[in-house]
Each structure stands twice: as C-alpha cells, then as structure tokens.
Amino acid sequence: MTSSIHPTVRLNKYQKIRGKWNKRTYTIVRLIGEGARGSIYLALLSQQYVALKISQDSSVVSAEVNALKMLKKVQGQSLGPLLLDVDDVVLGHQTVYAFYVMEYIDGVPLNTWVKQEGLQWLFPASQQLLSQLHQLHNLGHIFGDLKPENILVDRKSKQVRLVDVGGVTPFGRSIREYTTWYDRGYWKLGDRRAEPSYDLFAYAVCLLSMDPHIKIQQMKSKDIEKVIQSATSLKPLHAVIRHALHGEFDTAVEMKHAIEQVNQKQLKVSQTKTSKSNFKMELMGVGTIVTIHFALLYYFIW
Amino acid sequence: MNTGTIRQILLITDGCSNQGEDPVQVSTMIADKGVAVNVIGVLDDDKSEEPTGLSEVNEIAQSGGGISRIVYADVLSETVQTVTRQAMTQTIQGFVSKELKEIFGKETDETDLPPEERGEVQRVVEDLGETVDLQVLILVDTSASMQNKMEAVKDAIDDFILSLQARTGNHYYSIFQFPAKNQVVKELLPWTNDGAKVAKVFPKLAAGGITPTGAALKQVVRSFQNVPNSAEWRDDSDDIIDSSYGTSQ
Ligand SMILES: Nc1ncnc2c1ncn2[C@@H]1O[C@H](COP(=O)(O)OP(=O)(O)O)[C@@H](O)[C@H]1O
Numbered sequence: 001m002t003s004s005i006h007p008t009v010r011l012n013k014y015q016k017i018r019g020k021w022n023k024r025t026y027t028i029v030r031l032i033g034e035g036a037r038g039s040i041y042l043a044l045l046s047q048q049y050v051a052l053k054i055s056q057d058s059s060v061v062s063a064e065v066n067a068l069k070m071l072k073k074v075q076g077q078s079l080g081p082l083l084l085d086v087d088d089v090v091l092g093h094q095t096v097y098a099f100y101v102m103e104y105i106d107g108v109p110l111n112t113w114v115k116q117e118g119l120q121w122l123f124p125a126s127q128q129l130l131s132q133l134h135q136l137h138n139l140g141h142i143f144g145d146l147k148p149e150n151i152l153v154d155r156k157s158k159q160v161r162l163v164d165v166g167g168v169t170p171f172g173r174s175i176r177e178y179t180t181w182y183d184r185g186y187w188k189l190g191d192r193r194a195e196p197s198y199d200l201f202a203y204a205v206c207l208l209s210m211d212p213h214i215k216i217q218q219m220k221s222k223d224i225e226k227v228i229q230s231a232t233s234l235k236p237l238h239a240v241i242r243h244a245l246h247g248e249f250d251t252a253v254e255m256k257h258a259i260e261q262v263n264q265k266q267l268k269v270s271q272t273k274t275s276k277s278n279f280k281m282e283l284m285g286v287g288t289i290v291t292i293h294f295a296l297l298y299y300f301i302w
Numbered sequence: 303m304n305t306g307t308i309r310q311i312l313l314i315t316d317g318c319s320n321q322g323e324d325p326v327q328v329s330t331m332i333a334d335k336g337v338a339v340n341v342i343g344v345l346d347d348d349k350s351e352e353p354t355g356l357s358e359v360n361e362i363a364q365s366g367g368g369i370s371r372i373v374y375a376d377v378l379s380e381t382v383q384t385v386t387r388q389a390m391t392q393t394i395q396g397f398v399s400k401e402l403k404e405i406f407g408k409e410t411d412e413t414d415l416p417p418e419e420r421g422e423v424q425r426v427v428e429d430l431g432e433t434v435d436l437q438v439l440i441l442v443d444t445s446a447s448m449q450n451k452m453e454a455v456k457d458a459i460d461d462f463i464l465s466l467q468a469r470t471g472n473h474y475y476s477i478f479q480f481p482a483k484n485q486v487v488k489e490l491l492p493w494t495n496d497g498a499k500v501a502k503v504f505p506k507l508a509a510g511g512i513t514p515t516g517a518a519l520k521q522v523v524r525s526f527q528n529v530p531n532s533a534e535w536r537d538d539s540d541d542i543i544d545s546s547y548g549t550s551q
Binding site: 021036058059061062063065066069086087088098172173174175176180185186191192193 | 379380384387391395416417418420421423424425427428432461464465467468469470
C-alpha cells in the first residue's frame with residue numbers, strides 16, 4: 001500500500017480536475033515539479049494560471065494548507081503563495097486525492113537567477129528574503145526547508161518569493177522537512193529543533209551554494225570551513241556566512257544588517273577602486289558601474 | 303491527555319532471508335502485538351544489483367503494518383526518517399480515526415470530512431507525532447553483502463537519532479545486528495536515549511553469511527519488555543510466535 005517512493009500523482013496535459021466539494025474545474029497545463037510530498041502542476045482556472053498541488057497523502061495537503069493559512073496572517077507583503085482553493089478529486093478507479101490550489105508564481109529559482117544575472121543580485125535578494133524570514137519568525141514559525149529551489153525571483157516584479165511551505169515549523173518543534181545540504185544537523189553544527197538560527201544557517205549554505213566554485217551536492221567533506229574556503233567569489237561575505245553557520249545571529253534582521261554593511265563597504269571600495277584596492281572584488285566581478293547602479297536601484301525600490 | 307507510546311522495528315537489509323522462519327508471517331504476529339515493522343531495502347551504489355530479491359522487503363512491512371522503501375545507500379538517511387515518520391503518522395491516524403468514529407458514530411476517514419475541517423485533524427496528528435513516546439528497535443542485516451553499506455547505515459542511524467532528539471516526546475532506541483557469531487541476533491546497543499552511543503557501537507559490526515530475517519525479527523521483539531521507564535509492554539502472545547508456522551525454506 002505505502003511502498004511507492006513518493007506520493008506523486010500523474011496528471012495529463014488538458015486533464016480536467018473538478019473539485020468534489022467546491023466544484024471548481026481546473027485544466028492541467030504542465031508539471032511544474034515533483035517531490036517527496038506530491039506533485040505540483042501549472043493549471044488554468046478559466047483564464048487564470050494557478051499552481052495545483054496534489055498528493056496521494058492527504059495529510060501533506062492538510063499540513064501545507066495549514067501553513068499557507070498561517071502565512072496569510074502577515075499583512076502587506078505576501079509570504080509564500082496565496083492559497084486559493086482546497087478540495088478533493090476522484091480519479092481513475094474511484095481513488096480520492098486531496099489537492100490545493102495557490103497563486104502561480106512565475107519566477108526563477110534564486111540560484112538560476114544569480115547564475116544568469118550575476119552575484120551582485122545576492123545583495124538585494126538577501127535583503128528581501130531576510131525581511132520575509134523575519135516576519136515569519138515574528139509569527140513564531142521557521143521556514144525549515146530553505147534552499148535555492150524554494151526561493152523564486154518573480155520575473156515581472158523581481159520580488160523574491162518563498163514557495164514550498166512543507167517545512168514550516170513552529171518554534172521549539174522538531175523540523176520534519178529539510179534538505180540535507182542546508183540542514184545544520186547534517187554538518188553537525190546544531191540540532192533540528194526549530195528556531196530562527198536554523199533558517200539563517202540554511203540561508204548561509206544557500207549563499208555558499210551560489211558561488212560558481214561550489215557544487216554543494218558533491219561535497220564529500222562535512223567540514224563547512226572547507227566549503228567556505230573554496231567559495232572564493234564570496235570572500236566579502238565570508239564573515240557573515242561564518243557567523244550564520246555558527247548560529248551567531250539570533251534574528252534575521254541581524255543577518256540582514258550585516259549583509260547590508262558588506263554591500264555598503266563594497267560600493268565604497270568600488271568607488272575608490274581607481275586609487276588603490278587589494279580587497280577581493282569578485283563579488284562585484286563583472287560589476288560594471290551600470291550593474292551596481294542597477295542593483296542599487298532595485299534595492300531602493302524594494 | 304496520555305499520549306501513549308509508539309513502538310516500531312526498523313529493519314535495514316539488502317535482500318532475501320534465506321534461513322529460518324518466514325519473516326512475513328513473523329511480521330504479522332509482531333504487528334498484532336502493537337509493534338509496526340518498517341523495512342528498508344538497501345541496493346548497491348554501483349547500481350548493478352537486481353532488485354528482484356527485495357520484494358520480500360515490501361511484504362514484510364505490509365504484513366507488519368509498517369512502511370517500506372527500497373533505496374540506494376546514498377539516500378538512506380532521509381529514508382530512515384521518512385519511513386519512521388510515515389509509519390508513526392499512520393499509527394496515529396489509525397488512532398485518530400477511531401476517535402472520529404466515536405464522535406461521528408460511523409467509520410470516518412479523514413477524507414470524509416470537508417477539507418476545511420481536516421486542518422484541525424491534521425493539527426492533532428502533528429501534535430501527537432511530536433509528543434508521543436517513541437521506541438524504535440533498529441535491526442541491521444550484517445550479512446556479507448551488506449558490508450560495504452555499513453558506513454551509510456551508521457551515518458543514517460546517527461542522523462536519525464539527531465531527529466529523534468529534536469522531538470518533544472521521549473524516545474528510546476536500541477540496535478541489534480543479525481546474523482552474529484553463534485547466534486541469530488546480537489544486541490549492539492541496549493535501549494537508550496543517548497545519541498552519542500551510536501558511534502561506539504558501529505565499529506563492532508562484523509558480517510556473517512546467512513540472513514535469518516524471520517528468526518531475528520522474532521527474537522528482537524521481546525526486548526520491547528526491557529525499555530526503561532516506559533509503560534509496560536507485554537509479550538502476551540509469545541506462544542503464537544513460538545510455534546504454529548513453518549519455515550520458509
Ligand atoms: N506557487 C508556485 N508557483 C510556482 N512554482 C512553484 C510554486 N510552488 C512550488 N513551485 C515550484 O515547484 C517546485 C516543487 O514544489 P514543492 O512544493 O517544493 O514540491 P515538493 O516539496 O514535493 O518537492 C518548487 O521547488 C518550486 O520551484
């Protein structure tokens with residue numbers, strides 16, 4: 001009965017999904033992702049694109065719906081995708097599958113974005129992400145499963161958005177969903193009990209993983225210091241990263257300020273660069289004045 | 303509320319039993335005693351192995367009211383956690399639907415409730431999952447073919463204990479190996495909640511040739527009597543296990 005590896009559900013293009021309770025009909029467009037907890041599809045509700053998550057395990061749906069409802073309590077900025085519908089659908093041989101529907105975020109995972117657009121994007125992205133994490137922490141929850149794939153940069157607004165709320169955990173509880181490389185337990189640098197520093201650790205590993213010299217999935221060593229040393233493009237951020245990895249930031253805003261300070265310093269250095277500078281400048285690397293201004297511009301808009 | 307205790311056996315093996323009792327039957331008996339049997343089948347990392355001999359893995363778990371997975375050694379850690387958690391959730395859901403039945407007076411499954419009301423049930427299930435006492439007996443197949451997977455097994459158990467320690471509820475775990483010199487199973491680590499002990503246990507692992515899975519399961523289940531400070535667990539129906547069914551060979 002439960003011997004399948006993951007509770008994924010296969011749906012076809014153009015397949016109609018009609019909710020048993022709320023009677024809304026969704027047309028499947030394509031698969032967005034498949035994971036340990038179910039499948040997620042791009043779908044259409046009349047003319048509107050939505051993301052539909054369906055799982056063989058109805059408790060996955062209930063748990064994520066609870067998390068999304070909790071996130072709604074944050075006013076203003078939306079943390080995570082907006083929840084639009086929760087329902088069941090009967091498929092095939094009278095099998096009932098639970099699903100939920102949320103806002104589709106047309107975005108690019110942060111790692112892909114940074115690879116395309118340059119490392120300088122880490123500054124504005126970090127500022128945003130850490131404010132969002134701070135708001136979440138103010139609700140007494142951590143995000144848990146923080147990794148670059150779950151941080152999307154909205155193509156239009158260039159806003160950073162968190163997706164995949166399966167790891168959201170109240171403070172003090174054990175973390176049930178995490179990904180090896182971003183989990184401090186794996187590196188033997190802490191426990192798996194939910195507290196803000198757990199997320200900040202994961203974000204520090206996210207930063208490291210975006211250095212072109214790092215292939216986090218291929219790291220055999222469990223010595224994080226070695227990883228930091230090989231992340232040579234991120235030199236100016238090493239101190240901040242190290243701080244986060246050792247649980248020395250208590251809150252997301254502290255980390256946010258620390259990153260902002262590095263950014264300020266970098267900008268100053270780059271302005272006086274013509275005189276003299278032996279400061280490692282890879283972060284700004286290709287950073288022509290144009291891109292710096294570009295990043296700055298976004299930073300102030302955000 | 304007294305949240306009770308969840309008892310599980312976690313069997314980590316790489317193949318078919320080849321000696322002694324039928325593990326599928328033994329597993330049914332164990333489930334009757336309120337202990338779920340989870341099984342993880344570990345494939346060789348070089349991906350040369352035929353997973354055919356591993357169908358037994360699923361059968362043992364199914365008859366033992368547990369969860370099974372067949373995986374490569376490199377994902378063993380996450381699998382141990384998933385399997386344990388899912389089996390625990392399954393047990394709790396069984397308990398919760400009994401409660402629902404009392405409330406609604408008929409067989410009620412979570413999916414019979416409108417989605418809006420399921421959130422509450424889910425919260426209860428999560429609360430219980432976090433707070434119940436958990437006893438996990440880890441039974442490791444150390445037959446010759448498992449030898450090169452032992453490092454992965456050790457890492458996975460280490461990692462698993464880390465997750466157990468993060469829970470609010472109490473936990474105890476013990477580790478057994480089978481086969482062992484001159485005996486079917488050997489206790490490597492008696493019941494404990496001390497995570498530091500795993501490291502000391504594993505260098506002792508030595509592999510033998512045969513795989514008496516059924517007999518090993520049958521023997522280890524008794525040790526649930528020895529969990530310190532826990533609600534009494536009685537191996538009442540031991541006689542049923544001791545007799546009545548044949549061997550698989
Ligand atoms: N609302 C959404 N809009 C767009 N893409 C999404 C949305 N939710 C998830 N995704 C994408 O789908 C991927 C897989 O979804 P996820 O919820 O992580 O599944 P699982 O947790 O089962 O792996 C995510 O990494 C993300 O890139």
